[in-house]
Amino acid sequence: MRFSFWPWLKWASLLLSVGSIVIAITLMWLQSPQEVAVEETQVEKPQTKVESPLIVERKDGKVIWQLKAEEAKQQLDGQMNLVSPTLSLFTQSGDKITIDSKQAWFNPLSRDIRFEDQVNVVYDLWHLTTDMMIYTSATDVLHVPEKFNIKGESMSARGKNMRLHRQREEIIVDEGIWIQDNSSPQWQGAKP
Amino acid sequence: GPVEIESGKMTFFHKTSQAEFIGKVQLTRDDFQLHCDKLIAYYKNNQLDHAEAFGNIKLKQGKITGSSNKAVLDQVKGKLTLIGNASLQQQGSRIQGETIIHYINQEKTIVQPKAGGRTHMVIESDQNGSTPMSGGSKK
Numbered sequence: 476m477r478f479s480f481w482p483w484l485k486w487a488s489l490l491l492s493v494g495s496i497v498i499a500i501t502l503m504w505l506q507s508p509q510e511v512a513v514e515e516t517q518v519e520k521p522q523t524k525v526e527s528p529l530i531v532e533r534k535d536g537k538v539i540w541q542l543k544a545e546e547a548k549q550q551l552d553g554q555m556n557l558v559s560p561t562l563s564l565f566t567q568s569g570d571k572i573t574i575d576s577k578q579a580w581f582n583p584l585s586r587d588i589r590f591e592d593q594v595n596v597v598y599d600l601w602h603l604t605t606d607m608m609i610y611t612s613a614t615d616v617l618h619v620p621e622k623f624n625i626k627g628e629s630m631s632a633r634g635k636n637m638r639l640h641r642q643r644e645e646i647i648v649d650e651g652i653w654i655q656d657n658s659s660p661q662w663q664g665a666k667p
Numbered sequence: 668g669p670v671e672i673e674s675g676k677m678t679f680f681h682k683t684s685q686a687e688f689i690g691k692v693q694l695t696r697d698d699f700q701l702h703c704d705k706l707i708a709y710y711k712n713n714q715l716d717h718a719e720a721f722g723n724i725k726l727k728q729g730k731i732t733g734s735s736n737k738a739v740l741d742q743v744k745g746k747l748t749l750i751g752n753a754s755l756q757q758q759g760s761r762i763q764g765e766t767i768i769h770y771i772n773q774e775k776t777i778v779q780p781k782a783g784g785r786t787h788m789v790i791e792s793d794q795n796g797s798t799p800m801s802g803g804s805k806k
Contacts, residue, residue, distance in 0.1 A: 568682070599681075600713060628713065634677070644681040652677040652688070657669040658714040 523549040528557070532586060532612070539641075540564045540610075542581065542588065555581045562588060562610065564617070566644050572598045572617070574608065586612035594619075598639075600628045615641045629658035670715055670742070671695045672708065684710040694718065694740070699728040699771050701738065701747075715742045724749070728771060731757045735767070745771045753778075 528547040532539045544557035560579040564572040577592030588610040596603040596617075605623040610616070617639040625632040634652035639645075675690025688706040695701075704722030708715055720738040726747065727733075736751030746768060749755070753767040755776060764778040 566681075630713070646677075646679040646681070648677045651673075651675055653671065653673045654677075654686075655669045655671045656715050 525549075525555075528555075530581065538565060539615075544579070547581070553583060555583065557581055560588075560590065562590075564610070564641060567642055568644065570599065570644075572596065572639070572641075574610075574617070576608075602626050617641070630654060630656045668697045672706065674706070684713075686710070692720070694720070696771075699726070699747075701726045701740065703738070717741050717743075731755060731769075733767070733769070745773075747771055 525547040526545075528542075528544055530542040532541075541563045542557075542560060544560040546558040547555045548558075549555050557579040558577075560576060560581075562574040562579075564574065566572065574590060574594065574596050576590040576594040579588055579590045581588050590608045590610075591606070594605050594608045596605075596608065603619070603623055603625045605619050606621055607619070609618045609620070611618065619637040622635045623633065623637055632652060632654040634648045635650035637646060637648045640647070672686075672688055672692070672694050674688035674692040677686055677688050679686045686708045688708065689704070692703050692706045693700065694706060701720055702723070702725045703720040706718055706720045708718045710716060718740045720740070721736075724735050724738050725732070726738070726749075733749060733753070733755040735749035735753040738750065739748045740746075741748075747770075749767040749769065751765065752763075753765065754761060754763040755767055755769065762776065762778050764780050766779040768777040768779070770776070
């Protein structure tokens with residue numbers, strides 16, 4: 476019986492490739508799942524960290540807003556996570572609106588800012604508190620989607636879903652407002 | 668006491684210090700209450716100076732109730748002017764006219780008819796003959 480070389484070679488190489496696949500799978504299986512997960516989170520770590528960042532936005536030479544923070548960490552998706560941020564936003568007539576919170580996310584491309592955790596807004600004589608606020612650069616609007624409270628010198632208010640249009644200097648509340656004005660003068664002829 | 672304003676929506680125009688309240692608007696001060704569809708409040712030095720109310724106006728103060736097409740509240744003088752189909756009722760007595768000026772805390776009411784028109788007043792005395800509508804000058 477003549478010995479044929481080619482079929483033997485074909486079966487040997489098939490055996491070799493199947494064997495190596497089996498070995499690879501076995502090695503991966505032996506490596507416990509936690510280790511694999513840890514590797515993934517390590518890759519998530521922010522790459523850049525900036526101390527006391529200051530970001531200024533101008534339009535036609537005028538400062539529109541100025542954003543500073545204790546620290547900024549750039550995330551993988553390009554956003555910057557700001558610690559103890561403060562935004563100074565200037566209205567058309569030069570009034571300053573100051574916004575601060577525990578943290579914020581700044582999108583360098585859209586220039587949008589999202590404030591979270593104990594958000595404070597000071598505007599004129601009013602102090603607004605809420606949980607979250609978004610500034611959208613394109614529309615130049617500050618949006619408080621949830622509930623808010625306002626304390627003023629002689630007034631207080633509460634409501635939900637407010638938008639502050641910086642250029643028009645208008646505030647729009649869409650889901651209910653309650654305002655108490657304590658400054659009202661005693662009505663003339665009012666009984667004591 | 669303080670003035671409270673509540674509504675479904677509001678727009679505040681910082682440049683003109685005006686606020687527009689829309690949707691189930693309710694203005695309250697002490698025992699005075701005004702309900703309407705829309706209210707424009709005018710502020711001076713962050714204080715409410717006066718307000719104009721429009722649409723389905725209903726007011727209530729103690730036993731007095733009233734309605735009109737439009738109303739203007741002068742915050743300083745505590746004067747409420749009801750304009751257009753104005754009427755005020757108190758325990759069965761009723762006054763009607765084109766314009767009624769009601770001084771909220773002085774219990775004084777002035778009724779003005781349309782030009783050449785007449786005012787209309789109904790005073791119903793109760794069992795002991797006394798008139799429920801307390802003092803007020805009528806023109």
